[in-house]
């Protein structure tokens with residue numbers, strides 16, 4: 001494989017690590033990319049982005065003021081958007097505009113977020129999923145060609161989770177054949193939409209539809225909010241940025257208020273429901289929640305996005321751990337590389353395994369999503385509830401796990417991990433938001449729980465269940481599973497844990513209703529358990545999918561690659577079995593002896609993986625320009641880079657800062 005040659009000598013410890021690697025790195029890269037041809041395609045796209053000097057910042061992003069940062073991000077977004085439009089889409093094909101490769105390559109331009117991310121990320125997918133063919137023909141080419149720039153304005157100041165509670169109204173006026181958009185209260189301000197504050201000239205708006213005096217619930221509308229020439233907000237529109245945030249600093253997340261703002265009837269996105277010229281409301285959708293489609297799409301894509309973010313953090317932390325030496329083990333011996341500490345390996349090797357687990361699961365989820373879309377095209381919506389349950393829990397658990405693993409990577413880098421130049425704080429703050437946006441963790445797990453409770457009742461009634469919950473058919477009446485210390489045994493035990501927890505939820509709800517509570521209160525009182533049950537179900541799905549997809553995908557691999565991929569998957573199974581010891585004790589016959597044995601095997605596995613650790617992160621093939629890390633670059637020049645970055649701090653522009661003469665010196669001289 002062609003490696004982009006480092007400009008400097010590689011740190012000797014890192015160079016030695018690479019000699020230890022005993023598998024073919026390129027083969028693993030191809031697995032991650034989804035095939036050799038996909039690796040070639042990715043590299044071509046990366047070359048286009050990286051051979052363009054516009055991605056370089058003279059001053060690091062984080063050292064700029066809020067305004068400068070935004071302006072610089074727009075500059076780079078325009079260059080990047082132009083490359084996507086003119087060169088990259090030629091390679092992927094325009095139908096693959098949502099290709100993760102495009103999203104990931106953008107990281108070479110931004111440590112933080114592009115203000116255009118939501119344009120391709122949500123605005124365009126909404127047009128594709130929610131427009132009639134005529135509307136698609138009108139809007140989509142303009143959006144893909146970036147003649148219009150859009151945002152997705154759903155959340156309001158008062159409501160994000162509870163979509164049915166949104167307050168913005170769209171009232172139809174048949175005389176003028178227009179909708180009047182209005183924000184009746186302060187809590188109805190649109191709030192949070194990425195790119196909305198300063199960048200977008202259009203947005204998709206979720207609003208309560210009124211026609212002929214009746215409310216028909218939330219629907220989507222496309223709204224032009226700024227003049228295309230002057231970019232001034234149109235009369236009736238108040239729009240701006242919501243202020244500094246934990247991350248997403250250059251994404252100009254915005255607010256928007258409508259004052260009786262009029263849009264043509266044709267601007268209602270009418271694929272699933274429409275309002276006729278005379279005001280008659282006609283619903284064509286066979287399922288009530290199809291307007292939530294963009295959210296399902298993004299939840300599906302986020303699983304792969306989490307894999308990418310964990311692989312970035314793991315690459316940084318593992319390369320750094322090979323370079324960093326700390327603490328004598330025995331007197332007068334050289335300090336070991338911190339990667340030699342099993343505690344460090346415990347923090348980090350699970351990150352490599354999780355990146356693979358999420359990548360393989362995300363491909364499987366993507367195929368499931370495509371199959372459901374194909375069913376829906378034929379008018380069959382029966383598979384949608386399972387997809388909703390699956391995408392909800394996988395989004396919740398993958399974002400939450402990614403967040404804690406990335407935090408572990410930062411811990412693994414000690415003090416230097418706290419530096420913005422390590423890039424770990426940027427990765428962390430980006431992923432922190434994913435746990436909340438596109439459906440909060442708890443809320444989405446409760447959606448999955450709702451599906452699971454129904455499935456459990458169906459299993460009880462002897463009905464055959466769909467694939468992802470079919471284990472309930474087999475385990476519904478199982479009391480405690482006989483522990484079987486094999487890989488399949490661990491997966492089965494997670495299914496029994498999930499079935500047991502779901503069964504316990506059903507029982508709690510029934511007991512509560514039997515003692516006089518109404519169903520809603522019984523459900524509410526059981527929600528702590530329901531969240532646990534949905535998480536357990538998700539773990540069972542993840543373990544099973546990772547294991548079976550890993551075996552499939554490595555069928556034709558070389559023996560060494562098969563071995564290391566297998567070791568990672570086993571590590572993943574063991575890690576989670578040991579994390580969930582309490583559940584195993586409750587729902588299986590596992591003994592203390594079995595658990596001690598599992599712990600011993602886990603520790604041995606860490607040692608077996610140790611020589612391949614750097615090779616495994618090299619296989620993620622993340623170029624330095626995409627990693628943006630003083631600690632994680634390919635050549636391991638950690639200390640040199642930390643010093644170079646320190647010199648870039650604007651506080652080092654002059655030897656004495658003016659505040660000394662203005663404030664400190666007068667204080668020292670008692671003249672303040």
Ligand SMILES: CCCCCCCCCCCCCC(=O)SCCNC(=O)CCNC(=O)[C@H](O)C(C)(C)COP(=O)(O)OP(=O)(O)OC[C@H]1O[C@@H](n2cnc3c(N)ncnc32)[C@H](O)[C@@H]1OP(=O)(O)O
Nearest residue numbers: 098121154160161162163164289292295301388437438439
């Ligand atoms: C290009 C690649 C990009 C990658 C990078 C990404 C960058 C992106 C950056 C992004 C930046 C951030 C961008 C943003 O953040 S955009 C804003 C995102 N906002 C949210 O995600 C809000 C979360 N809330 C909801 O989704 C709903 O309100 C929920 C679901 C909580 C309740 O809803 P509701 O109160 O209406 O419903 P119900 O609970 O009464 O349930 C009633 C029935 O409906 C079924 N149901 C519910 N929902 C769905 C569904 N979706 N498909 C199919 N079915 C569904 C449900 O199972 C139940 O079925 P049944 O039990 O009756 O059979």
Ligand SMILES: Cc1cc2nc3c(=O)[nH]c(=O)nc-3n(C[C@H](O)[C@H](O)[C@H](O)COP(=O)(O)OP(=O)(O)OC[C@H]3O[C@@H](n4cnc5c(N)ncnc54)[C@H](O)[C@@H]3O)c2cc1C
Nearest residue numbers: 152153154155159160161192193194433436437438439442
């Ligand atoms: C960086 C970022 C970017 C965003 N971008 C966009 C965007 O582009 N467009 C857009 O429309 N929105 C966007 N959002 C908004 C985002 O989708 C919402 O913040 C998210 O859906 C959560 O809703 P909320 O803020 O109302 O939280 P709340 O629902 O108020 O949650 C607060 C707490 O209450 C709990 N809770 C709420 N309801 C329940 C329940 N039923 N049962 C149990 N617990 C509950 C939650 O678990 C949470 O702990 C963005 C948010 C962020 C942080």
